[in-house]
Amino acid sequence: MTTHDTTETTESAVDPSEEGIDWQTKLRYFLNSDFVRSSPYWGIPFIIMGIAVYGGIGYNLAISFTDYAGIARPSFSSLDLEMYRRALADESFRAAAFQNFVLLVGFTSISLGLGLFLAVLLDYGIRYKETIQTIYLLPMALSFVVTAQLWLWMYSPGNGVLNIFVTALGFDSIDWLGDPRIALAAVIFALVWQFSGYAMVVFLAGLQSLPDDQFEAAKVDGASTTKTYVRIIVPQLKQASVGAAVVLMLFALKAFDFLYAITGNYRPPNGTDILATLMVREAFQYGQWAYGAAIATMLLLLSLAVIAPYLIFQHRQGSL
Amino acid sequence: MVENDKLTNGLDRRTYLGGIAAGAVAGLAGCTDSEDDGLEVLHGWTGGDGAAAIETLIEAFEEEHSDIDGTFEPVGGDGNVELNTAVLQRLTNENPMSSFANWPGNNLKRYEGVLMDLEEDVWEAEGLKEDMQERAVELCTYNDKMPAVPIGSHRMNNLFYNTAAFDEAGIDAESLESMSDLMDALETIDQDTDYIPFAHGMRSAFLGLQTWVQILSSQSGVDAYTDFIEGDGDRDAVIDALETLREIQQNYISDDASSIGYTQAAQKLIAGEAACIHGGNWQYGMYRSDDYDFEFGEDWDWIPFPGTEGTYFYHLDSFVVPDDNPSSEETIEWQKFIGTAEAQVEFNNLKGSVPLRTDIEPDELTDFLAMTYEDLLDSEEYPPTLAHGLAVEPKQQNDCEGAIGDHFMDPYDADAAADALLDAVSK
Numbered sequence: 001m002t003t004h005d006t007t008e009t010t011e012s013a014v015d016p017s018e019e020g021i022d023w024q025t026k027l028r029y030f031l032n033s034d035f036v037r038s039s040p041y042w043g044i045p046f047i048i049m050g051i052a053v054y055g056g057i058g059y060n061l062a063i064s065f066t067d068y069a070g071i072a073r074p075s076f077s078s079l080d081l082e083m084y085r086r087a088l089a090d091e092s093f094r095a096a097a098f099q100n101f102v103l104l105v106g107f108t109s110i111s112l113g114l115g116l117f118l119a120v121l122l123d124y125g126i127r128y129k130e131t132i133q134t135i136y137l138l139p140m141a142l143s144f145v146v147t148a149q150l151w152l153w154m155y156s157p158g159n160g161v162l163n164i165f166v167t168a169l170g171f172d173s174i175d176w177l178g179d180p181r182i183a184l185a186a187v188i189f190a191l192v193w194q195f196s197g198y199a200m201v202v203f204l205a206g207l208q209s210l211p212d213d214q215f216e217a218a219k220v221d222g223a224s225t226t227k228t229y230v231r232i233i234v235p236q237l238k239q240a241s242v243g244a245a246v247v248l249m250l251f252a253l254k255a256f257d258f259l260y261a262i263t264g265n266y267r268p269p270n271g272t273d274i275l276a277t278l279m280v281r282e283a284f285q286y287g288q289w290a291y292g293a294a295i296a297t298m299l300l301l302l303s304l305a306v307i308a309p310y311l312i313f314q315h316r317q318g319s320l
Numbered sequence: 321m322v323e324n325d326k327l328t329n330g331l332d333r334r335t336y337l338g339g340i341a342a343g344a345v346a347g348l349a350g351c352t353d354s355e356d357d358g359l360e361v362l363h364g365w366t367g368g369d370g371a372a373a374i375e376t377l378i379e380a381f382e383e384e385h386s387d388i389d390g391t392f393e394p395v396g397g398d399g400n401v402e403l404n405t406a407v408l409q410r411l412t413n414e415n416p417m418s419s420f421a422n423w424p425g426n427n428l429k430r431y432e433g434v435l436m437d438l439e440e441d442v443w444e445a446e447g448l449k450e451d452m453q454e455r456a457v458e459l460c461t462y463n464d465k466m467p468a469v470p471i472g473s474h475r476m477n478n479l480f481y482n483t484a485a486f487d488e489a490g491i492d493a494e495s496l497e498s499m500s501d502l503m504d505a506l507e508t509i510d511q512d513t514d515y516i517p518f519a520h521g522m523r524s525a526f527l528g529l530q531t532w533v534q535i536l537s538s539q540s541g542v543d544a545y546t547d548f549i550e551g552d553g554d555r556d557a558v559i560d561a562l563e564t565l566r567e568i569q570q571n572y573i574s575d576d577a578s579s580i581g582y583t584q585a586a587q588k589l590i591a592g593e594a595a596c597i598h599g600g601n602w603q604y605g606m607y608r609s610d611d612y613d614f615e616f617g618e619d620w621d622w623i624p625f626p627g628t629e630g631t632y633f634y635h636l637d638s639f640v641v642p643d644d645n646p647s648s649e650e651t652i653e654w655q656k657f658i659g660t661a662e663a664q665v666e667f668n669n670l671k672g673s674v675p676l677r678t679d680i681e682p683d684e685l686t687d688f689l690a691m692t693y694e695d696l697l698d699s700e701e702y703p704p705t706l707a708h709g710l711a712v713e714p715k716q717q718n719d720c721e722g723a724i725g726d727h728f729m730d731p732y733d734a735d736a737a738a739d740a741l742l743d744a745v746s747k
Contacts, residue, residue: 071411071434092726157576178522178578179730263523265401267721269578270729284405286718287412287430 057300064293074289083294093278093295099184100274100302104252106188107195111248112241114192115199120229122200123207133204136197144194148261151190152177177262180271187272191258195251199244206240207233239317246310253303256280275299359390359650361639362410363421364403365671366394369605373671377471380666381657388650400709404430416642418651424470424638426717427709428462435467436641436648442469442655452659455702456676459636459710468638469658472673474600475692476633476705477534477625480586480607483618485515485595496626499538499564506572509595517572519594521585525725528565530707531598532724536561538627542701549704549711551746555738562734569730578729590614598625600635600708604688605672616688632699635708637673712745719744 030036064083068074087093118136122129139147154161155176163173176186210233218228256276259268266281267273275295283292365374371394378392396402400422407420411434422428428435443449443466449457452470460468479493479502486493489509496502506517521527537545540557547553569577574588586603588594590612597603604622607614614620624631639658645651657663664675665684674685674693682690704710706720723740727733 071408071431092722152579155579157579158574173575175575175578175730178576181731265524267525267725270725284409285401286715287408289412 060293060296063290064297066290068290068293070287083290084298086291087294087298092273093275096273096275096278099272100253100276102184103188103191103255103274104249104306106185107191107252108245108248110188110192111196111199112245114196115201115244116203116234116237116241118196118200119203119207120233122204124225133201136200138197139194140198142194144255144257145261147190147194148258151186151193152262154190155186177269177272180269183269183271187255187259187262187269191251191255195248199248202240202244203237206237210236242310242313246307249306250303253299253306275302357647359388359419359647359654360417361390361392361419361421361654362395362403362407362417363392364395364400365421366396369602369609369670369672373667373669376670377663377667380663381654384657385650385653388653390650390654407431411642414644416644416646418645418647419639419641419654421471421637422468422640423709424462424468424636424640425459425704425710426713428467428640429713429715431467431640431642432463434643435462435465436643436645436651437465437467438469438641438652438655439466441652442466442659446656446659448659451679452676453678453696455634456636459634459704460638467642468640469655470636470638470676471658471664472637472668472671473676473696474602474635474637474673475695476530476600476635476708477537477628477631478601478603479596479598479623479625480589480603480620481596481623482515482589482592482594483621484592485509485513488513488515489595493621493623496623497629498627499535502538502626503564503567506568506595510572513595515595516574516588516593517595518568519585519588519597520569520573520577521581521583522569522573522577522729523579523581525721525729526707527582527599528569528724528728529721530600530705531568532561532565533706534598534625534628534633535564537631537633537703538625539564542628542631542703545706546703548741549706549745553742553745555742558738558741559734562728562732562737565728566732566734569732589620601688601692602672605670608672608686622688630700632695632702633705634702634710635673635705636676636710716744716747719747 062076062079063074065079065081066074066076067078067082122133126132142150155163157163157173157175157178160176162176167173174182177183214232215228218232223231253274254276255274259272259274259277260266260280262269266277266285268277276299279292279295279299282288282295363374365371374392374394378390382388382390395406403421407417407422408430410417411431416434443457448469452460453473456470456473460466460470462468479496481493486505486509489505489512491505491508496505509515509517520531533545536548536557539561540554544554544557548558574580574585574594577585582597582599582603583606585594586597586599586606589597590607601622604616607620608616616622639655641651641655659677661675661677661680664677665680667673668675668689669684669686672689674689674696676696678697680693682693685693706712706717709717711717712720720741723737723744727737727740
């Protein structure tokens with residue numbers, strides 16, 4: 001009650017209403033509204049999110065306009081786009097951006113394709129379906145650090161499993177992660193191994209939600225199995241694919257931990273540097289805070305660019 | 321209106337808000353710095369001989385100064401990268417520690433403007449300027465301040481070799497006097513034995529950079545190297561050295577070189593798989609570990625990197641002290657202790673580096689270190705190491721590593737690497 005009374009008196013500057021309803025009544029209506037009464041519930045998370053997430057993004061953006069580097073305090077007196085210009089002119093930034101793009105496209109499309117293939121196989125009713133499903137999904141449960149170490153062993157030029165096969169076939173052993181021409185492909189392969197199970201589960205859920213009638217109707221009409229899937233079933237998985245693609249692309253943008261764990265230092269194997277690793281290296285190894293912040297901002301914009309089509313798609317579907 | 325004051329679930333709104341406020345205050349309190357003014361030292365020696373050495377150093381210090389309550393934290397490894405990150409973050413957040421292990425010289429550029437001057441309180445009070453080797457005094461002086469005290473030096477221009485391998489190939493190590501002698505020897509080992517001629521790690525670019533520095537100095541003289549770090553390098557000499565490095569990396573190293581560091585490379589020497597290796601003499605610290613049966617003079621031996629005899633490529637570890645020190649008095653005691661003969665001998669014998677004081681009796685050191693110590697005292701030249709922080713500023717060093725990393729780790733592009741190297745040091 002007390003709080004309420006003080007509010008009323010301090011609000012006395014509010015203009016009286018044109019229609020003659022006095023301002024006290026209006027205020028009472030306002031304070032009684034769902035918006036105000038529910039505010040303790042949404043307001044607190046709103047403030048925390050606002051400060052921790054959007055405040056952080058804002059501060060990062062502000063720093064990216066400064067020349068902040070090393071131990072000195074950032075100076076906000078002269079703000080410019082110098083760091084962004086520097087990034088675009090920087091050869092290693094362009095290389096990282098290109099490799100990031102290749103990783104994004106390669107990893108996402110292969111994972112989706114493989115996931116769909118596996119989902120269709122499982123949905124077709126092969127034996128030991130549940131077991132196989134678990135086996136494929138299991139890598140997803142492992143952390144990036146574990147899979148990085150695992151693939152480091154697999155790819156080892158001396159005694160890695162892959163090279164045992166390669167040499168058994170009579171070829172020279174291949175330095176998978178050491179050769180910059182194939183290192184990125186090797187990384188994509190390892191990530192596909194980890195995430196195609198996820199794509200499979202998403203597609204499988206989509207497939208299983210389709211009524212059996214459609215299969216039967218197609219069969220009656222004389223459509224082959226391939227045709228049934230290509231023409232009838234897969235087009236209905238659009239929503240599932242868009243969702244899975246967004247998740248996979250975001251993983252591609254932030255594959256930092258996988259690459260970091262491969263070498264254990266800020267410089268990933270040659271030819272696999274991506275924006276996230278470059279950003280961390282510039283900021284935390286070299287103390288180039290402003291430059292790192294500029295890369296972070298561009299990475300954020302890329303992530304938004306990835307999500308935007310998804311949001312538009314959802315909006316058109318009426319889900320947003 | 322009355323119901324407005326109550327939330328329907330029975331929890332009083334004011335209690336609820338009060339709880340939030342209390343939580344926020346407690347949270348903020350957690351963020352503030354709890355001022356503990358004890359001695360806090362950060363270092364990067366997390367394992368093996370380094371960890372044993374710092375442990376012994378700490379014990380000796382605590383014995384002598386039982387009144388000082390110190391915490392000593394090891395941070396990461398791998399060429400001080402983790403440690404540098406931790407220190408940089410602490411200093412950026414204005415939360416300095418008492419002292420931290422780091423390379424002095426141009427490396428101190430990282431911490432410019434936030435370092436304490438120990439010239440009067442430690443260097444002059446203890447007479448260290450007279451007792452320490454001249455080069456160390458020079459490298460611990462930065463911007464007319466003396467914020468660091470050296471603890472040990474590693475020699476960089478070494479070639480360690482497996483005696484059995486050299487015997488089998490019929491090579492007399494002492495006769496290797498130039499880079500071409502070494503290249504011939506590597507070819508002989510490759511042709512006549514099953515040994516990997518040259519153990520080499522390429523996982524980190526600094527290892528290639530370090531080897532390139534030795535090749536450059538060997539082929540074109542130490543002056544070519546000092547000209548290079550002063551931003552006045554000769555492009556032809558730089559390219560010649562790169563070409564030699566490429567020849568080694570393409571023909572004489574192990575298949576898994578790109579995924580190993582120097583530790584694993586050195587293990588190939590110990591395991592009798594590789595014939596020789598170049599690296600700082602911390603490798604010595606590894607060889608004599610109880611885990612291996614690998615004896616100096618019998619199983620392995622040492623020569624200066626061919627073509628660099630009479631030169632001591634200088635590496636220096638020191639303890640650096642930031643300004644706004646949380647424990648000035650204790651910190652000064654610690655830094656004084658670092659400079660004592662006792663600390664220098666105890667630490668270096670275990671670490672495999674040599675003391676910087678000039679008044680140590682060589683027989684207080686192990687045989688191998690006594691030999692290195694004598695070289696430290698009477699070499700003709702003491703060029704600073706490039707890959708370990710002394711020669712150029714950190715940004716330049718990073719760019720040099722990037723030059724090797726981007727252009728010279730298979731595929732090899734000597735022209736691009738040379739341009740990038742020369743560009744890195746000219747800025």
